[in-house]
Amino acid sequence: EPEVTQTPSHQVTQMGQEVILRCVPISNHLYFYWYRQILGQKVEFLVSFYNNEISEKSEIFDDQFSVERPDGSNFTLKIRSTKLEDSAMYFCASSEAPPGRGHAGANVLTFGAGSRLTVL
Amino acid sequence: QQPVQSPQAVILREGEDAVINCSSSKALYSVHWYRQKHGEAPIFLMILLKGGEQKGHDKISASFNEKKQQSSLYLTASQLSYSGTYFCGTEIGTSGTYKYIFGTGTRLKVLA
Structure with a gap:
């Protein structure tokens, strides 16, 4: 079963630091x-x-x-200058087709396991 | 804008039934249902594409009333494995661009 992969699974950072969360969507x-x-x-x-x-x-x-697709496989979320309220689980997802009428289910989202961000 | 689910939480004994409702103030083009176990990613359960459509597998089924902008998820003869948080998801947008948003969630706990 194809899956969406996220790294890291857990990141702890100090307030004000930059964080990059990575995702490899389904190919x-x-x-x-x-x-x-x-x-x-x-x-x-x-x-x-x-x-x-x-x-x-x-x-x-x-x-x-900000988000970026730096190469053909990775999809990243960058959070600049993290705040305490950014602490959360961040999920990446991918789909074959976009949201919107007429895609007959091809727009079902497959989620990654998540990256837990803790800002101290 | 976010679909509202009811109830917010429900506790059942194994074998009991439950209904989870999802209501939107905006037109629903489709409804997806997901289940999320604690600490895990949401997992897709089913999608309903047309008003009046009903779907199901195993003892979990759903209906979609496009006119009323509502969907309901039916859990029959619940099992311990049904415990988790259930989210409805829907597409909203205008002018050809859409985004996919989730409802407020319903926490379901099944007790032995």
């Missing part, structure tokens, strides 16, 4: 996503990415955040 998937989940709370959309550019982003995804 034939073209659409990539980052979600955030603060402990025990809802899964929040951060950003979607296609064709080397951001498709959609939420109000959470401010200038502190």
Whole structure:
């Protein structure tokens, strides 16, 4: 079963430091996503990415955040100058097709196991 | 904007049934259901694409009422393995661009 791989599984950082979370999406998937989940709370959309550019982003995804596909396989989320409230589980996901009508289920998201970020 | 789920939490005994509802203030084009075990990633359960569609596998099924902008997930004869947090997911957007968002979540605990 193809899977989405995320590293690191857990990162502890000091407030103000930069963090890069890495993801390897499923190889034939073209659409990539980052979600955030603060402990025990809802899964929040951060950003979607296609064709080397951001498709959609939420109000959470401010200038502190950036995403990149530096090569053919990795998809990264960078958080500059981390804050205490950035502590959360970050999930990467990928899909064959984009969200939106008419893709008949090809837009089902496959999630990675998550990267837990703890900001001290 | 985020779909609202009810109940927020439910505790069941093994073998009991449960219904989880997902309501949206905006039109739902499709509804996906996911289950998340503690500390793990959400796992896809099923997708409903058309209003009125009902789907199921094993003892978990779902319905989609496009007109009412609602979906319900039915868990029948619950098993211990059903414990987790259930999220509905839906696509929202305009002008050809969409994003995929999740509902508020329902915590389900099944006791022996």
